[in-house]
Amino acid sequence: MGVYSKPVVFAILSAVVILIGTVVTVFIPMLMPSTQPVSDYVKPYTVVELEGRDIYIREGCNNCHTQTVRPLRTEVLRYGEYSKPEEFAYDRPFLWGSRRTGPDLNRVGGKYPDSWHYKHMKSPQSMFDKSNMPPYGWMAENRLDTRYSKKKISILGYGYTEEEVERQIAGYKARVTSPSYDSKEARNEVTPEELRNELTEMDAVIAYLQKLGRDVKNMEAEE
Amino acid sequence: MKENSYDYQIVRGFTFSALFWLIIGLIVGLWIAFQMFNPALNLTPWLSFGRLRVVHTNGLGLGFGLAGIFACSYYMLQKLSRTPLVFPRLAKAHLYLFNVIIALAALSLFAGMNTSKEYAELEWPLDIAVVVMWVIFAINVFATLVKRQEKQMYVSLWYIIAMTVTIAVLYIVNNLEVPVNLFKSYSVYAGVNDANVQWWYGHNIVGFIFTVPILAMFYYFLPVSTGLPLFSHRLSIISFWSLIFAYLWTGAHHLMLTPLPEWIQTVGIAFSIFLIAPSWGSVINGYYTLRGNWEQMRSNYLVKFFILGITFYGLQTIQGPTQGLRTLTSFFHYTDWVIGHVHMGTMGWVTMTISAAFYYMIPKITGTGLYSIRIANVHFWLILVGQLVWTVTMWIGGIQQGAMWKATDPDGSLTYNFLDSIASLYPYYKIRFAAGIVYFAGIILFAWNLVMTIRKSQEVKNQPLNR
Amino acid sequence: MNFAVWAYILFTFSLVVVFVFIIFHYYNPRRKKEVEAPKHRMLDDDEGR
Numbered sequence: 001m002g003v004y005s006k007p008v009v010f011a012i013l014s015a016v017v018i019l020i021g022t023v024v025t026v027f028i029p030m031l032m033p034s035t036q037p038v039s040d041y042v043k044p045y046t047v048v049e050l051e052g053r054d055i056y057i058r059e060g061c062n063n064c065h066t067q068t069v070r071p072l073r074t075e076v077l078r079y080g081e082y083s084k085p086e087e088f089a090y091d092r093p094f095l096w097g098s099r100r101t102g103p104d105l106n107r108v109g110g111k112y113p114d115s116w117h118y119k120h121m122k123s124p125q126s127m128f129d130k131s132n133m134p135p136y137g138w139m140a141e142n143r144l145d146t147r148y149s150k151k152k153i154s155i156l157g158y159g160y161t162e163e164e165v166e167r168q169i170a171g172y173k174a175r176v177t178s179p180s181y182d183s184k185e186a187r188n189e190v191t192p193e194e195l196r197n198e199l200t201e202m203d204a205v206i207a208y209l210q211k212l213g214r215d216v217k218n219m220e221a222e223e
Numbered sequence: 224m225k226e227n228s229y230d231y232q233i234v235r236g237f238t239f240s241a242l243f244w245l246i247i248g249l250i251v252g253l254w255i256a257f258q259m260f261n262p263a264l265n266l267t268p269w270l271s272f273g274r275l276r277v278v279h280t281n282g283l284g285l286g287f288g289l290a291g292i293f294a295c296s297y298y299m300l301q302k303l304s305r306t307p308l309v310f311p312r313l314a315k316a317h318l319y320l321f322n323v324i325i326a327l328a329a330l331s332l333f334a335g336m337n338t339s340k341e342y343a344e345l346e347w348p349l350d351i352a353v354v355v356m357w358v359i360f361a362i363n364v365f366a367t368l369v370k371r372q373e374k375q376m377y378v379s380l381w382y383i384i385a386m387t388v389t390i391a392v393l394y395i396v397n398n399l400e401v402p403v404n405l406f407k408s409y410s411v412y413a414g415v416n417d418a419n420v421q422w423w424y425g426h427n428i429v430g431f432i433f434t435v436p437i438l439a440m441f442y443y444f445l446p447v448s449t450g451l452p453l454f455s456h457r458l459s460i461i462s463f464w465s466l467i468f469a470y471l472w473t474g475a476h477h478l479m480l481t482p483l484p485e486w487i488q489t490v491g492i493a494f495s496i497f498l499i500a501p502s503w504g505s506v507i508n509g510y511y512t513l514r515g516n517w518e519q520m521r522s523n524y525l526v527k528f529f530i531l532g533i534t535f536y537g538l539q540t541i542q543g544p545t546q547g548l549r550t551l552t553s554f555f556h557y558t559d560w561v562i563g564h565v566h567m568g569t570m571g572w573v574t575m576t577i578s579a580a581f582y583y584m585i586p587k588i589t590g591t592g593l594y595s596i597r598i599a600n601v602h603f604w605l606i607l608v609g610q611l612v613w614t615v616t617m618w619i620g621g622i623q624q625g626a627m628w629k630a631t632d633p634d635g636s637l638t639y640n641f642l643d644s645i646a647s648l649y650p651y652y653k654i655r656f657a658a659g660i661v662y663f664a665g666i667i668l669f670a671w672n673l674v675m676t677i678r679k680s681q682e683v684k685n686q687p688l689n690r
Numbered sequence: 691m692n693f694a695v696w697a698y699i700l701f702t703f704s705l706v707v708v709f710v711f712i713i714f715h716y717y718n719p720r721r722k723k724e725v726e727a728p729k730h731r732m733l734d735d736d737e738g739r
Contacts, residue, residue: 007368021471058335060273085482088414134265
């Protein structure tokens with residue numbers, strides 16, 4: 001009875017059968033540059049944004065928030081310009097998500113000031129009493145861990161030198177700890193005294209959120 | 224033949240591992256179901272929804288699902304080959320390794336060590352452990368098959384082979400990552416490609432855990448528990464090859480209207496529609512097997528698990544391709560509709576089939592009857608009602624939310640803000656939680672019944688496995 | 691019609707051919723007994739219960 005009495009041949013045959021669809025729809029597109037185009041407008045994440053992105057991943061934010069605006073009229077009305085492949089060239093992993101328990105975040109950058117995010121992260125219910133988002137105030141109680149930042153940047157190939165990595169971290173820290181920071185009050189409210197002059201996890205997450213969709217907005221502004 | 228040398232210890236071990244992870248996974252499920260309408264349960268970082276959801280999906284998919292599959296596979300493998308397991312000690316190592324991996328997986332996900340790729344969230348050291356475990360399983364599968372005493376392999380064995388091969392390919396390809404340290408890594412793929420690989424994996428890991436091996440169980444346990452031969456082995460051949468061929472093309476229906484190249488999306492829809500055919504091939508095969516013997520629905524308590532199970536499989540395999548169509552996906556995607564769809568499969572098809580398989584195997588290997596058929600019947604009705612209320616509630620919620628997202632006023636502006644749409648679902652979330660409790664009660668009875676069956680057999684004989 | 695359209699048609703057509711071949715092969719009455727044998731064999735439980 002041929003293949004049905006030869007388990008090893010059967011296994012090889014099944015492997016071939018499952019690999020046909022895999023090669024055509026997954027492996028071949030990977031070799032085509034048009035699948036993941038690159039645009040000069042879309043810049044890699046800064047070090048602090050990247051650290052914020054890693055916290056976003058750690059907390060599983062992608063389980064409730066998508067990051068793809070679909071080309072549908074009401075969706076563009078609600079969130080903004082629909083998502084383009086170029087925007088995701090530096091995303092490892094991608095974070096498009098599969099369920100919108102919360103709104104899409106692909107265009108959230110620049111939508112609200114930092115102060116809004118500090119308050120909202122601390123207590124979503126204080127801003128929207130019916131929200132079911134978990135509170136993340138404790139992120140402001142954790143100092144941002146940048147021990148692996150250089151290694152991360154080199155793995156991801158963003159091309160920053162080690163000095164550049166340090167400069168970016170110091171720069172962002174100077175920005176949020178400066179007395180003239182526009183969201184100083186909200187930040188001080190959620191950040192414990194001893195961390196007010198340090199970078200916290202919440203600072204990084206907010207930096208990341210403010211990056212989302214920014215490059216596309218800049219591109220549109222120039223056009 | 225060498226009946227006494229069959230390794231049933233391993234079947235028992237995986238059966239009770241499955242029950243354990245099933246209960247843990249459902250408790251987490253109830254917890255997050257409550258959080259959906261009352262965020263006060265986000266007590267600590269490790270109890271926050273974002274982390275727990277992953278513990279729920281992995282605990283049930285990998286903990287319960289895989290353990291159930293291993294238990295039934297080791298049983299069917301020996302029975303259908305008429306050969307004892309070739310490496311029983313390796314199988315024992317498999318059992319221990321499996322439980323250690325799932326426990327570490329749960330702990331690491333609680334701790335937020337998470338790659339974010341759905342059903343592939345485990346960080347790289349655990350990925351390696353999973354691959355090692357899979358190889359251990361595959362060695363036993365193929366060694367036993369090669370030594371088998373039965374010339375032709377029955378269809379269930381094909382499904383086991385296909386699962387063994389495909390999961391290996393899927394898991395390795397999607398989990399290729401560059402480690403930063405022991406607890407953190409980055410995917411080797413970027414952006415659109417990462418999404419494409421992930422949903423090729425995400426769709427097929429569901430297919431090759433929640434469909435393929437469950438069909439193997441269905442094709443084996445329905446005939447043996449009714450004494451009726453399968454309606455058509457030829458039909459199962461056609462269904463098998465079409466199913467495993469078409470499955471791998473369809474991942475893109477999870478990425479409709481995203482930046483993924485349009486042709487991949489279109490090919491994904493085409494093959495999704497085609498998949499209805501082989502899926503219904505199995506459904507028809509199941510129904511026709513009972514031809515002329517439908518009174519067994521009443522007289523044989525196991526039959527209703529199988530028949531309702533395959534019915535939910537049939538419904539789900541029509542719903543899935545339909546909701547992937549561009550028009551419908553633009554409405555349903557990202558809503559609770561999809562959550563309802565998934566749970567009809569897992570709470571209906573998968574759990575009912577595994578339940579019946581366990582109810583068949585455990586009395587068989589202990590040599591005593593089931594502790595209580597009445598409890599098994601109550602278990603059936605509780606999980607049936609629990610699941611139906613659960614899924615229908617989510618479908619209604621999904622339709623409502625989809626409609627609210629699309630609603631516009633006459634001037635073209637949006638009628639509802641996002642928060643309106645989620646807050647309007649809270650009544651549904653409360654019903655869903657209640658349905659979950661009903662379902663959970665059924666599962667507790669299920670576990671209790673099997674534990675008591677083992678107890679009973681130990682009372683009857685001092686050596687439970689030496690019939 | 692461009693290359694892609696032809697490629698799709700050709701691919702679909704060859705899939706249909708393979709599919710039809712498999713069906714005719716296994717539904718050939720001459721093979722019935724052999725192909726259907728395992729479903730009866732699997733019911734012979736060697737435990738004799």
